[in-house]
Amino acid sequence: MSELKDMPVQKAVVVEVLGPVVFVCLLKDDTIMTEKTYACSIIKGKRFKAGKPVCGDVVTVQIHSEVVQGRDYQGVIEGIDERTSLVERLEPGGRRARSLVANLNTLVVVTSVCMPPLKPGLIDRYLVCAHHWGLEPLIVINKWELAEELDALYVQLYEALGYKCLKVSAKQGLGTDELKAILSRRRSAFLGHSGVGKSSIMNVLFPGVNLATGELSIQSHRGCHTTTASRLLAFEDGGFVIDTPGVREFGIVGIPSNELSACFPEFTPFAAQCRFQPCSHTHEPGCAVRAALDADELAQFRYQAYLKMLSEIKDLEDTKYL
Numbered sequence: 320m321s322e323l324k325d326m327p328v329q330k331a332v333v334v335e336v337l338g339p340v341v342f343v344c345l346l347k348d349d350t351i352m353t354e355k356t357y358a359c360s361i362i363k364g365k366r367f368k369a370g371k372p373v374c375g376d377v378v379t380v381q382i383h384s385e386v387v388q389g390r391d392y393q394g395v396i397e398g399i400d401e402r403t404s405l406v407e408r409l410e411p412g413g414r415r416a417r418s419l420v421a422n423l424n425t426l427v428v429v430t431s432v433c434m435p436p437l438k439p440g441l442i443d444r445y446l447v448c449a450h451h452w453g454l455e456p457l458i459v460i461n462k463w464e465l466a467e468e469l470d471a472l473y474v475q476l477y478e479a480l481g482y483k484c485l486k487v488s489a490k491q492g493l494g495t496d497e498l499k500a501i502l503s504r505r506r507s508a509f510l511g512h513s514g515v516g517k518s519s520i521m522n523v524l525f526p527g528v529n530l531a532t533g534e535l536s537i538q539s540h541r542g543c544h545t546t547t548a549s550r551l552l553a554f555e556d557g558g559f560v561i562d563t564p565g566v567r568e569f570g571i572v573g574i575p576s577n578e579l580s581a582c583f584p585e586f587t588p589f590a591a592q593c594r595f596q597p598c599s600h601t602h603e604p605g606c607a608v609r610a611a612l613d614a615d616e617l618a619q620f621r622y623q624a625y626l627k628m629l630s631e632i633k634d635l636e637d638t639k640y641l
């Protein structure tokens with residue numbers, strides 16, 4: 320057993336947070352050294368400006384022990400580096416932001432067809448977040464072997480809006496090589512409903528890891544929230560993917576109401592022509608976005624998604640919790 324005393328502080332990446340335990344892998348020359356994971360603590364009472372560490376955070380750690388000894392920690396988190404990005408959601412039923420994952424450059428919206436069915440409303444929420452935070456969005460539609468005509472239609476609509484969509488079947492191995500090629504040098508996370516197959520796809524991308532996957536509820540065809548904590552897995556060439564717990568709802572937080580319209584890229588050319596600037600595209604006379612809707616130049620389902628998110632954000636702003 321080797322006890323390492325007076326180890327220098329080192330850089331590491333947070334790969335999982337389980338209650339008070341922060342699991343990290345060391346960073347060497349920007350490569351995540353995945354062969355070893357260290358269980359680290361945060362000194363009691365210590366508060367970081369960035370809040371609590373989340374998956375994807377680059378941290379400074381002091382490792383004390385190379386081996387796990389009972390319940391002892393192997394190291395201490397000394398600090399959190401400034402984040403290049405942070406994905407947050409509204410606490411379920413609450414009014415505060417909850418940090419999810421940090422330092423991404425790509426947000427993978429994972430959805431499925433049939434069970435659970437494809438839900439454009441949730442896809443739109445994640446796309447809005449990706450735009451606002453400057454992350455490249457990628458839509459993955461899993462269980463494609465069960466796809467029907469309507470699913471193909473939605474894919475066409477999103478593709479027409481300029482979004483990259485990838486049809487995948489974790490079960491049959493469809494599209495997973497292409498997905499791996501796209502993600503291998505990126506810093507990404509899988510976000511989406513419970514039961515769409517996020518962990519199943521991870522298991523194909525990272526053979527041998529064997530993340531838990533769950534059966535769907537027979538009645539509702541919903542997932543059973545199998546994944547309970549985010550988990551970062553790294554590719555050999557520096558990229559990583561974070562598997563996150565599935566959600567039932569995804570409440571937008573941190574996007575001011577007057578910036579929401581800009582997160583719908585197809586609105587932008589019309590919004591520039593609205594009589595009032597800024598225009599909320601809800602009631603203002605001379606609104607070019609609503610005129611484009613009436614002329615079927617914009618998709619109704621996207622506008623409805625915009626209205627729903629706008630009203631939620633305004634509710635939060637009215638109660639001054641944002």
Ligand SMILES: Nc1nc2c(ncn2[C@@H]2O[C@H](COP(=O)(O)OP(=O)(O)OP(=O)(O)O)[C@@H](O)[C@H]2O)c(=O)[nH]1
Pocket residue numbers: 461462463464465487488489490491512513514515516517518519520531532533534535542543544545546547563564565566
């Ligand atoms: N038919 C079909 N089923 C799949 C496919 N991929 C995953 N599943 C099934 O979908 C169910 C849910 O898969 P998970 O990987 O646990 O889903 P998840 O998105 O990680 O769910 P949470 O962890 O709850 O968020 C499991 O029963 C999988 O076997 C697929 O491509 N086709």
Ligand SMILES: [Mg+2]
Pocket residue numbers: 517518519531532545546562563564565
């Ligand atoms: Mg999962």
Ligand SMILES: [Zn+2]
Pocket residue numbers: 590593598599600601603605606607608609
């Ligand atoms: Zn307008």
